[in-house]
Amino acid sequence: MENGHSSNNKTNIENDDTLTTRQGHPVTNNQNIRTVGNRGPATLENYDFIEKISHFDREKVPERIVHARGAGAYGYFETYGTVGDEPVSKYTRAKVFQEKGKQTPVFVRFSTVVNGKDSPETVRDPRGFAIKFYTEDGNWDLVGNNLKIFFIRDAMKFPDMIHAFRPDPVTNLQDPERFFDFCANSPESFHMVTFVYSPWGIPANYRMMQGSGVNTYKWVNKEGKAVLVKYHWEPKQGIKNLTVKEAEKIQGKNFSHATQDLYEAIERGEYPEWELFVQIMEDGPHPELDFDPLDDTKLWPEDQFPWLPVGKMVLNKNPENFHTEVEQAAFGTGVLVDGLDFSDDKMLQGRTFSYSDTQRYRIGANYLQLPINAAKKRVATNQEGGQLRYEDDKAPGQNPHVNYEPSILGGLQEAKQLGKEHTPKVEGNLVRESIDRNDNTKQAGETYRRFEQWEKDELINNLVNDLSICDKRIQDKMIALAEDADEEYGRRLREGIAEKTKEMANHTMEIGEELRPLGAEDAHHAVKDAVEKGRDAEPY
Numbered sequence: 001m002e003n004g005h006s007s008n009n010k011t012n013i014e015n016d017d018t019l020t021t022r023q024g025h026p027v028t029n030n031q032n033i034r035t036v037g038n039r040g041p042a043t044l045e046n047y048d049f050i051e052k053i054s055h056f057d058r059e060k061v062p063e064r065i066v067h068a069r070g071a072g073a074y075g076y077f078e079t080y081g082t083v084g085d086e087p088v089s090k091y092t093r094a095k096v097f098q099e100k101g102k103q104t105p106v107f108v109r110f111s112t113v114v115n116g117k118d119s120p121e122t123v124r125d126p127r128g129f130a131i132k133f134y135t136e137d138g139n140w141d142l143v144g145n146n147l148k149i150f151f152i153r154d155a156m157k158f159p160d161m162i163h164a165f166r167p168d169p170v171t172n173l174q175d176p177e178r179f180f181d182f183c184a185n186s187p188e189s190f191h192m193v194t195f196v197y198s199p200w201g202i203p204a205n206y207r208m209m210q211g212s213g214v215n216t217y218k219w220v221n222k223e224g225k226a227v228l229v230k231y232h233w234e235p236k237q238g239i240k241n242l243t244v245k246e247a248e249k250i251q252g253k254n255f256s257h258a259t260q261d262l263y264e265a266i267e268r269g270e271y272p273e274w275e276l277f278v279q280i281m282e283d284g285p286h287p288e289l290d291f292d293p294l295d296d297t298k299l300w301p302e303d304q305f306p307w308l309p310v311g312k313m314v315l316n317k318n319p320e321n322f323h324t325e326v327e328q329a330a331f332g333t334g335v336l337v338d339g340l341d342f343s344d345d346k347m348l349q350g351r352t353f354s355y356s357d358t359q360r361y362r363i364g365a366n367y368l369q370l371p372i373n374a375a376k377k378r379v380a381t382n383q384e385g386g387q388l389r390y391e392d393d394k395a396p397g398q399n400p401h402v403n404y405e406p407s408i409l410g411g412l413q414e415a416k417q418l419g420k421e422h423t424p425k426v427e428g429n430l431v432r433e434s435i436d437r438n439d440n441t442k443q444a445g446e447t448y449r450r451f452e453q454w455e456k457d458e459l460i461n462n463l464v465n466d467l468s469i470c471d472k473r474i475q476d477k478m479i480a481l482a483e484d485a486d487e488e489y490g491r492r493l494r495e496g497i498a499e500k501t502k503e504m505a506n507h508t509m510e511i512g513e514e515l516r517p518l519g520a521e522d523a524h525h526a527v528k529d530a531v532e533k534g535r536d537a538e539p540y
Contacts, residue, residue, distance in 0.1 A: 031432075038434065039285060074317040076106060078312050091227055092339040106313060108132075109128065114166055122248070122251040127209055134376040136377060138337055146203055148232065152297070153297050158350065164181065190441055191298070197462045202243075214347075224422045229281075230278065233313070235274050244461075244521075266317065292435045380398065380412055
């Protein structure tokens with residue numbers, strides 16, 4: 001008998017260190033949400049995931065859980081009315097893309113991901129790239145990053161990933177060993193690590209970086225037929241990235257340089273522009289590919305799925321108040337308009353719950369009544385009450401006693417849908433599994449080989465400096481991933497760590513030397529320098 005039960009009736013093995021939910025349920029799979037087949041879609045009854053992600057969304061007050069540090073601007077999106085050489089209506093009925101020359105107002109927020117709202121803008125980190133389109137059909141939020149892929153492919157792992165990348169919960173200092181401990185044990189992250197530890201991990205500013213929707217979405221046409229799409233923003237200003245040394249010099253002079261650059265460029269009338277491209281793929285699993293099109297750790301090869309221009313974005317107005325406009329701007333991946341739809345991308349489906357849930361907690365249940373977030377069209381709902389509600393979302397002539405639907409007493413009525421509903425067939429067992437085409441290193445090798453020599457050198461140097469202070473088991477796992485990706489990549493990383501280890505053999509590790517921002521090799525020297533170089537002063 002164990003714990004009062006026969007061992008024959010045990011359904012799992014639980015020890016003192018077994019992960020549980022707050023309900024005390026042992027967690028048997030902390031890697032995958034429950035989906036129909038291993039590609040999705042996800043199901044709403046993912047209790048373990050919902051408890052985990054909704055608690056994660058509420059960890060910090062009042063700044064954003066992620067993307068806390070940011071800057072924003074207003075502008076417009078102008079559609080070409082075409083996708084490549086074809087009418088855009090062939091693929092989507094979304095009004096924002098119809099009619100050449102049509103302009104839609106936008107608000108854009110750029111950001112860093114991991115650190116707090118007053119952190120430097122030179123950190124090694126992906127950059128957020130979120131656009132709110134105030135369309136005639138209501139708001140559309142395209143919430144992505146500057147880099148086109150991500151660290152993980154399943155939303156279950158998102159809180160763990162951010163915890164590992166954030167400062168240590170005891171010291172409140174970032175620790176590369178925690179970062180690589182997670183990444184080495186989540187090998188799907190290796191492609192993203194290759195980007196983040198290269199110069200692409202420190203964009204020169206917000207104006208000179210790419211943007212991406214990251215996840216796979218769908219476009220739906222009038223007949224209800226859907227295609228898979230990826231979104232890409234290309235800056236007309238060109239792309240510029242920084243080395244560690246260059247970033248350190250900039251940070252020493254100005255820790256808000258990217259915010260200042262964006263503000264001043266717009267004030268000068270040098271309005272930044274991006275062209276929007278899409279990649280289109282027929283809806284379906286595409287077994288002929290060596291990757292799953294729903295896997296956000298993968299790029300779609302441009303030679304197979306060309307970039308097709310669909311419009312451009314111009315930012316031409318600065319905010320008048322940072323807090324009310326930039327800080328209170330709220331985005332969510334679930335905010336789509338007719339003609340745009342979700343794919344079964346498991347990260348996208350997890351983000352769609354998490355983002356709006358975070359905003360309801362961070363700003364309040366009525367955050368969509370704030371001017372920066374409100375649609376630029378009529379709004380009529382049956383929603384009531386909630387913190388800081390200040391408008392009544394009622395239609396002209398609506399019976400104020402009727403706040404429900406259906407009703408024949410003067411309440412709100414459903415809209416009539418003209419476009420045919422997109423009704424994809426979903427079939428499969430409910431499982432908690434990773435997608436089955438999960439090569440974690442092939443594209444990382446391709447990315448490494450595309451890098452220029454100075455980018456390769458910077459990548460290896462940055463990885464060596466941080467991995468050299470990590471547990472050898474973590475080093476070995478990261479080296480194995482690099483070797484699997486590319487022979488030169490793996491060899492240079494192995495040799496670099498070995499050489500660095502020899503250098504450190506006669507060096508006694510100082511307290512705190514391993515705690516530093518990612519890629520900042522000499523950060524601990526700053527602590528000593530402040531003491532040794534500080535000037536004495538008498539009290540007053």
